Amino acid sequence: MNAQALPAAKEPVELSLDEWLALPEDEDGELVDGLLVEEEMPSFVHEFLMVLLARLFVDWVVPRGGFLAGSDVKYALGTSRGRKPDLSLYLPGSPPPPPTGPISEPPDLVVEILSPTPRDGRRDRVDKVAEYAAFGIRYYWILDPQLRSLEILELGQDGRYSHALGASSGVVESPPGCDGLRVDLDALWAEIDRLEAAAKRP
Numbered sequence: 001m002n003a004q005a006l007p008a009a010k011e012p013v014e015l016s017l018d019e020w021l022a023l024p025e026d027e028d029g030e031l032v033d034g035l036l037v038e039e040e041m042p043s044f045v046h047e048f049l050m051v052l053l054a055r056l057f058v059d060w061v062v063p064r065g066g067f068l069a070g071s072d073v074k075y076a077l078g079t080s081r082g083r084k085p086d087l088s089l090y091l092p093g094s095p096p097p098p099p100t101g102p103i104s105e106p107p108d109l110v111v112e113i114l115s116p117t118p119r120d121g122r123r124d125r126v127d128k129v130a131e132y133a134a135f136g137i138r139y140y141w142i143l144d145p146q147l148r149s150l151e152i153l154e155l156g157q158d159g160r161y162s163h164a165l166g167a168s169s170g171v172v173e174s175p176p177g178c179d180g181l182r183v184d185l186d187a188l189w190a191e192i193d194r195l196e197a198a199a200k201r202p
Helices: 017-021 044-061 116-137 187-202
Strands: 029-030 034-035 067-069 075-078 081-083 087-091 109-114 139-144 149-155 161-167 169-172 182-184
Touching: 017 081, 044 067, 044 087, 044 109, 044 187, 067 116, 075 116, 081 116, 081 139, 116 139, 116 161, 182 187
Parallel strands: 109 139
Antiparallel strands: 029 034, 029 081, 067 087, 075 081, 087 109, 139 149, 149 161, 169 182
16 A cells, blocks of 8 residues: 655745735635745644634624624735734724725734644744734733633733733633623633543543
């Protein structure tokens, strides 16, 4: 039986911001310094947590008049840079995003759910911290399913993020900018435990 060769990693493709924004929805990748770079390959845990957190945000923000989007929304962070956060929110009272076309106005809050590879962790914890701050996103949530932790960064008047909240267990009541929101971290981690236990059954 012949072994099949693994597909080679894609070489970054040079694109303008307009070309990146015009790519079909099923074309993956973010724009970094004019190059289309591969996104992380999301695991089931990653997508499961994103759905659970999205449901939590929907139940909170939609009745209050805000808006929530998933991971395929493209934000034009600059002339040669575009990102697609896992979740993004426009809080009640903020100007809404355009229904179609490029988005150059920052959301109030973005969420990134970390993947376990060092490259992906460095991108979300280092690269995107600087990029999202420069773009003007007020709150940056970093959810780490491996460490079972939530970190919330808040943008200051100096244009830099400061550590606003960190938690690994319990219930986070009214996190910064989200009055009335209740995030039960123990319940989120319990869902991961349930998934892992089910996967181990014969």
